Amino acid sequence: MRARARSIALGRNELSFYGQNGYLVVERFIPEKECRSLIAGAQGIAAGRHANLLNIHERSPLFRRLLVHPGILKAADAIQKARMIPIGSIFFFCKPGNPLEKGANAHQDNYAAKAPYGSYFVCGVALDDADEGNGALVVYPGTHKLRDLPYTPAKNFEMDRHGKIVKAYPIGPAVRVPVAFKPLQLKYTRGSLIFIHGHLVHSAPQNPSRTRWRHKVYLHYIKDGDPFWPGWNARRRLIERDARPPRADDDDDH
Numbered sequence: 001m002r003a004r005a006r007s008i009a010l011g012r013n014e015l016s017f018y019g020q021n022g023y024l025v026v027e028r029f030i031p032e033k034e035c036r037s038l039i040a041g042a043q044g045i046a047a048g049r050h051a052n053l054l055n056i057h058e059r060s061p062l063f064r065r066l067l068v069h070p071g072i073l074k075a076a077d078a079i080q081k082a083r084m085i086p087i088g089s090i091f092f093f094c095k096p097g098n099p100l101e102k103g104a105n106a107h108q109d110n111y112a113a114k115a116p117y118g119s120y121f122v123c124g125v126a127l128d129d130a131d132e133g134n135g136a137l138v139v140y141p142g143t144h145k146l147r148d149l150p151y152t153p154a155k156n157f158e159m160d161r162h163g164k165i166v167k168a169y170p171i172g173p174a175v176r177v178p179v180a181f182k183p184l185q186l187k188y189t190r191g192s193l194i195f196i197h198g199h200l201v202h203s204a205p206q207n208p209s210r211t212r213w214r215h216k217v218y219l220h221y222i223k224d225g226d227p228f229w230p231g232w233n234a235r236r237r238l239i240e241r242d243a244r245p246p247r248a249d250d251d252d253d254h
């Protein structure tokens with residue numbers, strides 16, 4: 001199911017699709033030019049070392065603006081029927097053959113935020129076209145209704161004493177998916193948004209392409225007033241929805 005592009009005017013059909021399946025794709029919402037700028041921004045930060053970038057919104061005003069994008073917030077509020085507050089972000093390069101990114105196990109994102117059921121909410125922003133050729137996201141429609149599935153805690157990264165990722169594991173602690181729920185590898189174009197329920201089981205293979213990258217950023221939100229776990233590595237925290245990114249000359253009184 002695909003919602004209409006750009007305006008994110010979510011109607012009854014889209015909201016009911018999300019309710020049934022736990023995800024919703026909005027095609028080509030972020031313009032091509034902006035996708036290219038976001039990729040260039042992340043590549044600039046990576047400087048040739050392509051590990052996941054946790055909280056990229058703290059390192060780049062472009063990503064900070066994306067996290068509080070009024071169109072994304074409006075859609076998030078409508079889907080979640082609540083005021084949604086940004087709490088984090090993570091950037092994936094999904095560079096072909098990259099040892100510092102290993103794809104993702106079949107997992108539920110709420111293992112990280114440990115929020116009440118239905119509160120944690122993720123918006124993936126695809127910065128490249130994605131399909132099975134470059135390891136697009138795989139979802140297990142309907143699994144969000146299973147609530148919290150058991151898992152064994154596992155680390156995503158090993159970091160050095162400066163907080164730099166030196167080793168990566170597949171993201172997320174693996175869960176067992178009941179056989180009634182079938183995997184579906186999505187196909188989406190650059191600029192698409194993928195709204196994901198915090199309890200939807202999803203995974204991603206390591207990028208199997210030899211040539212195609214799959215840049216993507218995930219934006220994280222929580223229902224206003226709900227508790228969440230900040231995490232050891234991610235350090236999620238509440239972010240003002242309407243704050244402008246700080247400018248270089250804003251820090252006179254610190």
Ligand SMILES: O=C(O)CCC(=O)C(=O)O
Pocket residue numbers: 090092094103104109136137171172202203204216218
């Ligand atoms: O590579 C991907 O798109 C999936 C990443 C993922 O599953 C996650 O951040 O929870």
